[in-house]
Amino acid sequence: MDISTRVIKRILIGRPLATDEAPHQTISKTVGLAVFASDALSSVAYAPGEILLVLLAGGLLSTWIALPIAVAITVMLVILTVSYRQTIFAYPSGGGAYIVARDNIGEAPAQVAGAALLTDYILTVAVSITSGWENVAATFPAIRPYQTALSAATIVFMTIINLRGVKESGRLFAAPTYFFIGMLFVTMVTAAFRYASGSLPVIQHAAETMEALRNSAQSLSLLLVLRAFSSGCTALTGVEAISNGIQAFKEPKSRNAATTMLAMSALIAVNFIGIVFFAGKMNVLPQFEVLADGHIIGDSAVLPYMTQALFGGESIFHWMLVVATMLILMMAANTSYADFPRLSSLLAGDGFLPRQLTFKGSRLTFSWGIVGLALASIALVIIFQGSTSALIPLYAIGVFLSFAISQAGMVVRWRKTSTLKPGEERQEEHSLLRYDKHWRIKMAINAVGAVMAFIVMIVFAVTKFAQGAWITVILIPTLVLIFFRIHHHYKGVALALSLSDRKLRPHRHDMLTIVMVDDVHVGTVQMVDFAMSEGNPWMAVHFDDNPIKTAKIKSKWNERMSDSGHDLTLVPCPYRNLSETAVEFVQSKLAQHPDRFVHVVMGQLVMDTWGAQALHANTNVSFYLALQSMERVAITNVTYQIHKPEPEPDAPLVAVPAVPVAAATAAAIPTQAAPAGATGP
């Protein structure tokens, strides 16, 4: 990395942090709510709109059912909150679905939970950011054509923030979260006051909109209600985030995390029901369009229309809410930036994902995970053209699947504690099993959570299957299969490399060094110096693919390299297939002596810039690729650095001499930076 790259990286990413600075990167309850609860909390910005959008297919009159649906979803939220609080106390070191499943049910369900969650973290980023821009577009319709580009740019921005590390990003986002909560509070209180005083504004929609809706309306079917319920359940995505991130809290971790979870659920419940209730009373509808075939498409935003009606479209308060909504949705996406890298490093640590995901970057963040999340979510935003409604059917299946698996794991765990005597304890890998006299009721709570989550997942998958849920239904098992293939690979490699049941000890081998000579110049002297200094038997070899050139090289060798005490060996290469010839030659030398090392030495001219490097053949790479699969072959590059050369003072840059310069100097120019001859593409 050159100095300018380093400076740019430092500015964008921040100063490097030492490995032992890690433990200090913990957060308070207040910051924790901002970091981990914003996903669930921000769903109130799109879940009510998504419910209404589905119900509109049943005509305007069916929107009354939004409120009972919101209440049902809130009941579900209460069940999950109670279930997850038990998990938080049982797993103080972090009780995500993956760990709970691995500890209690087994590897396969754990991988399913892992695949489900990773999929959903990616979708959280895509849904939150697109929904954020849809909320802005509700106030500034001019940006509609650029929503996809704006969403992608926002994800890039957030990726940079997150490569700086979780604490900074937590701090950066804490203020906006509370700003949003404050805005929601003011909106709800204002609406409640004006409702009580009978002055709640009611929005009048254009007559042709209503007419189009009447013509398209299906009857209000059970399918429609279930589909609306499924869409609304996206409000519950992210509820599990705190249970994954307990380790990020200050001590006492479990207590702080549990308290934060309660606060979060209460905030969601009040605001979600409040928005749906007042949207009904105020006749607020999301922006929508009735297609020629009767289908309805539209945006997910309702809050901006509500505040427009309550405070006026030009009021500062309305503008503040638009900004706050955008920011909380960025926070929600940020939750995934905390969770995705953490979970993928867990899976990678267990050998189910590429090991690179366990590497911590210079700022102690899992850089590969962050970049992977960003790339995947940008791809989704582009494919689904920045539309939240198009993304929603893919969403939530994964979350509810992981809820179900996690709660099922807890059920198994309570059964295990029941085998202990009162006061007895047993340490498992991630939790301490302890006898609990209330284990039956606690097991029942988790069982209800598991069953409810499973039912919601099935409802979601069935009712949204054709709209896009099929993608997730195929994707999750595919991912699980890939995870196990990766695991299989790593196990095989570990077995192949293991020293534990082998008598293998390091020892000397016979060794022959082969110096591959392409031309005789200053770089060649360096290469021969290296071979002489190594103090091993060596030979210099040139692959003869051009007899005229070879004769010149041979004579230069004899004249210049005689001090090396070695002749230049010529290997015929009439078909100019240098790599194949090299492999055959090395093979013949390996065969001369059992257990022999062959040490292939190549010269490499190193230029200052990539552009200059591209003007040289760099055939070392093709030699390397050909030789690397041979056993007991070591491949060395002896580099020779060429710095920005000064032009000869007597030869102007653009010369028009009577006798051309090119012809005169051509012979002295090496045809390539590589060891021997030339290959075609």
Next chain:
Amino acid sequence: MDISTRVIKRILIGRPLATDEAPHQTISKTVGLAVFASDALSSVAYAPGEILLVLLAGGLLSTWIALPIAVAITVMLVILTVSYRQTIFAYPSGGGAYIVARDNIGEAPAQVAGAALLTDYILTVAVSITSGWENVAATFPAIRPYQTALSAATIVFMTIINLRGVKESGRLFAAPTYFFIGMLFVTMVTAAFRYASGSLPVIQHAAETMEALRNSAQSLSLLLVLRAFSSGCTALTGVEAISNGIQAFKEPKSRNAATTMLAMSALIAVNFIGIVFFAGKMNVLPQFEVLADGHIIGDSAVLPYMTQALFGGESIFHWMLVVATMLILMMAANTSYADFPRLSSLLAGDGFLPRQLTFKGSRLTFSWGIVGLALASIALVIIFQGSTSALIPLYAIGVFLSFAISQAGMVVRWRKTSTLKPGEERQEEHSLLRYDKHWRIKMAINAVGAVMAFIVMIVFAVTKFAQGAWITVILIPTLVLIFFRIHHHYKGVALALSLSDRKLRPHRHDMLTIVMVDDVHVGTVQMVDFAMSEGNPWMAVHFDDNPIKTAKIKSKWNERMSDSGHDLTLVPCPYRNLSETAVEFVQSKLAQHPDRFVHVVMGQLVMDTWGAQALHANTNVSFYLALQSMERVAITNVTYQIHKPEPEPDAPLVAVPAVPVAAATAAAIPTQAAPAGATGP
């Protein structure tokens, strides 16, 4: 290259040819006409249409002027033919504009000619192939939407043919060229016969077409006539091809080439004038469209409409002509496949283009040049959406510029011969100067050629500037600048590497080998074996970026590697910036001893497949990039091959064990294939 890649390459490209098989790759006059003359010859398929298309802007009545324009262009053809025959005899080893200019005027004009010709070779491919498909589309309008894709696919096909080598491709195309010539002959004779007998059919165009034309018509201006003349001059592109390719002919090369050139020019003259004449008599117009703003766009094909009228649209003869036209245009594109690689290898040999262009592939073709030509022309086809008329304004400037430079060079050459006495000879680099008593008249002929070519170029650039000629006007000087920058680079490198005025002799240096240890496993044993066998002072180093992992590695080293007699040196790396730490460490070791070599040895696990390789960190590459710019550092990869591992018999692939396998095996899995620790992206 693995075996399957090699088999595919063999099938597509053919068996490798030895370097000394090169001289046999020469061609007869008959094949030479097919290979080199088809470019100019095929222009009769689009040049008449392009003339008419321009003249239509002046209304239907102005098309009578096409015939005088065709005659003027034919006069130009005669001048060029006479001029170029002189060049062919003066330069028996190949007298392209580049060589003639370099020998007689200087480096800069030679590079201008080179840039001009290379640009035009690319355009020849693009124009010929798009025109070929426009001719087919005139008969099968259904293919119009796919013209761009068909053109690109055709170029890919031709690239494969040409990678096989010039002789085979010459043979492959010889038959179609003569087929086309025969078809033209029959068409012209039939038309002449029916004209003489008064039964020549006259095409009636739809009334609304004529009406649209009347409304759009400008008056017939000089600009319009000059523009039509410019468009028609594209018929002369490729006339120089034979003078470039004399070396490809059988002996006597010059005589054979000159005869072939005469035959070519006669064929062009007769058919070009014939087509324009009969098109006028038969009222043939190309397919065109009058845009709302009065502009006229259209295709270049007229021949198919002529044969449709003469023989009937369903007649076999018409179909045969469509096929023959397509094939001759492919032949024309093929001319560039012979010339572009040849010329670019000349420039590369002189150090003005990347050296890779001088490499001959396994079939003795300049593979890089062929691939470069293909990529550039496909790009043009895609950018200009497969339209010949859109490409024409970029074309021909380069050709006429190179004509002018080449003929100017010949003028200088004749002046040089005038200084010789009768019977005296002087050998120059590419030609033999000999006194010629007719030198004055011969010089005059070349001077007329040069001046005429220059005038045509200026007319073309001015009249077509806004339509696209500006691109070529900018491109050619830009290319010349790039050529000189490349030359400057190679001269600098040659100077830096030259041994001629240095006392440099190979000698032994002090050397220290540093073995970079990431983990202790079977691959590590191999690496330590290598260091021990090398018989040099060495040390084993681990970069400590994770104290827990480091302690484990250290204890494994002590247990397993004690036979090496070396301790494991730990280098602190708290910020996990492994590459920077490695550079600093190597620097400190270099500083300990003047003129010392540091030999860095890294282990590399080599997997069977790219997919498996991607699961390992491959941080060797980032180490290599960081270390390569340090002087006197050699970098070695000791490879260790891991072949498709067998799964343990007692561990099923997808296991659901009570105690997870992953946790148990994780410790034994090396975190990466690389020497030490891990880096973020």
